[in-house]
């Protein structure tokens with residue numbers, strides 16, 4: 070009976086244990102290492118595809134992201150868009166409400182913006198149009214946010230599926246509207262809205278193309294930080310997110326908090342739609358959100374829901390994306406090359422969280438056990 | 442001499458991250474003896490035994506079974522060595538019968554001969570004096586019956602060395618003494634038994650020898666015949682302590698919470714409280730006793746406005762003489778009416794506190810909504826947190842530490858400290874000392890005593906009858922959701938409470954109705 074057991078003297082080679090505590094310095098160090106590693110891997114991938122010296126490739130990336138004034142501003146603009154969506158998602162995720170419907174909320178906000186611009190832009194004064202644009206976009210996003218919240222708090226439906234499905238609904242509505250707004254007809258696109266009179270376009274501020282976007286997004290970022298950290302609402306959101314039982318125990322109205330928070334979350338994502346349509350593209354299509362509603366989820370989580378960290382994370386992601394677009398054209402790759410690079414970087418960044426949470430140790434060889 | 446040694450552990454160490462759960466522990470188990478492993482919560486008893494049963498693998502140290510050095514890497518290895526463990530949490534499949542659970546996972550032929558298996562099981566049951574019907578489904582069983590299934594399962598697989606992890610924690614006094622009889626029968630049959638416990642009187646009653654652990658370290662082993670409760674306490678805690686709870690006389694009876702014929706159902710529609718009535722008085726500690734899951738939790742939650750009531754009502758008689766019906770109020774309404782009702786729930790980090798938040802934010806839970814400001818005021822909660830930390834000597838790096846990082850005793854001090862900070866008229870506590878070390882436990886008993894003397898109506902759900910009988914003035918006994926007695930804690934016997942705890946239950950089933 071005992072004999073089979075003497076051979077069983079093997080041990081696992083690695084041991085994985087949860088870290089009790091990790092200093093900020095160390096955790097950011099690990100993330101930095103992940104970024105460097107991902108850049109090295111990207112370099113090898115690019116080298117394998119293009120046969121170029123990776124150094125040139127990285128110069129190409131930097132050039133693509135900030136090489137020219139216009140490129141720098143595109144990078145800033147894209148960063149702002151990603152940032153405001155991540156900021157919008159923050160309260161929802163902090164409440165552990167898995168809102169993966171930012172894509173649809175942004176799209177609905179963009180659609181509302183386009184509608185106001187098309188129907189009222191040419192006639193009303195621009196200030197009023199813009200005011201209506203903001204109101205309409207926030208309302209549209211809010212509507213897309215409150216629906217899953219209502220069904221969640223009333224019937225306990227699964228918000229992940231619900232918000233995901235609403236993305237497709239939004240997509241279909243936009244497709245439907247494009248049929249009406251097509252210009253020129255037959256093109257199946259809306260084209261630039263109010264190209265002549267710029268009705269409902271966000272004007273320049275301080276001589277900057279994206280000045281207003283910059284101000285609005287930064288205000289939202291600071292505002293969200295303050296809201297989450299210092300307000301009673303922010304506190305309630307945190308309690309509900311951590312434990313609904315505790316929330317009920319102290320008399321927090323969980324349903325109310327879920328509804329209110331998703332109105333805020335959806336509203337900000339809707340506003341992001343206005344920033345895109347009124348502030349930059351001046352058109353609407355099914356790809357107006359362009360996957361940023363999903364990328365923003367990663368931004369929010371990687372930033373541990375700190376809006377200021379989100380600035381850095383979204384800037385970095387957009388930087389790499391824009392750079393990748395540049396090298397793709399420079400070296401004649403197709404546009405998916407930039408997705409590959411973003412994918413590699415995200416893989417490393419998300420993977421680094423594992424090493425921040427866990428410690429991997431080599432087990433010391435046990436001589437007595439193996440000596441038999 | 443060595444032939445009668447069943448198990449020997451030498452210098453066994455096990456770490457979890459920075460925690461050393463077992464630090465160079467030695468242990469000796471002889472053939473045909475009952476060995477108690479005694480230690481406070483977190484002293485590493487379960488971890489040590491899990492290394493014998495193949496759940497964990499030691500970082501270093503040697504395990505010898507029947508004189509041979511062995512490596513135990515899985516529960517299967519442990520079984521092959523004749524070691525079987527009955528865990529604190531049972532691992533049974535509800536929809537199967539006892540017999541089916543017992544043979545589950547055993548290698549065997551394609552076709553099962555259930556008849557002969559049941560016969561074999563019945564033989565075991567008769568041999569050791571168990572009380573078990575092999576063909577009963579698990580979901581029809583009481584906790585003690587489930588435990589019996591686990592024990593028989595281990596025996597059926599041929600275990601010679603049985604390890605029981607705190608087996609009496611879930612049992613009534615009667616069930617406990619039945620279990621002890623069975624264990625003594627096993628000892629007679631030559632089996633070695635290791636029983637983990639932190640109850641001293643059980644150690645004295647049952648075991649031949651005791652091994653004491655403290656903070657992961659091996660303190661020593663003594664023959665029970667040479668030991669005394671005082672000696673064992675000192676070994677366990679590391680210092681001499683007074684085990685008396687000083688209980689003052691209750692204040693004259695003044696009704697505070699009046700529970701009238703309440704019935705509650707859980708989500709599956711099962712009646713969890715049935716027509717329960719009693720009145721708590723100001724200036725007393727009213728104990729609530731019962732087997733785990735007899736409706737204690739629901740009763741407190743019903744009073745706190747967290748559990749829907751199907752029928753009946755709950756009245757609050759304020760010290761000013763007003764009467765308020767609180768049974769149709771939610772927790773928020775009770776708070777807004779400024780009825781100072783404090784509640785320390787069983788699930789401290791899942792209901793009473795938020796684990797990831799720091800001390801200040803947790804203290805703030807009760808008061809954050811005061812005032813009309815949009816922003817929360819953290820100044821006062823911070824002051825209060827500092828005061829609680831000082832007054833109750835909470836061990837914490839600062840008031841900015843997440844409560845999750847504190848030990849069980851300190852978590853409980855924070856929770857209780859917050860709840861009594863409002864000088865409540867009613868203080869409800871559920872299992873207030875579960876998981877706490879002896880020193881913290883006595884501090885909590887004293888705090889409850891203070892509240893009683895200040896005139897609060899203290900309602901305390903407990904699991905250790907000895908403690909309830911020493912701490913409370915009156916004890917309400919629940920059995921399967923029914924109130925089976927309200928007794929005087931000073932005069933009642935433990936056996937009498939034990940009988941009330943099981944009295945009106947049909948066939949011992951937990952899920953009657």
Ligand SMILES: Nc1ncnc2c1ncn2[C@@H]1O[C@H](COP(=O)(O)OP(=O)(O)O)[C@@H](O)[C@H]1O
Pocket residue numbers: 457460461462480481482483484485486487488489
């Ligand atoms: N799986 C685990 N991961 C991390 N820490 C653990 C684990 N199991 C036990 N511990 C820690 O090891 C110590 C001993 O725990 P345990 O053996 O359960 O004590 P006991 O059974 O004596 O109450 C405690 O500090 C506990 O928190």
Ligand SMILES: [Mg+2]
Pocket residue numbers: 486487488606
């Ligand atoms: Mg244990």
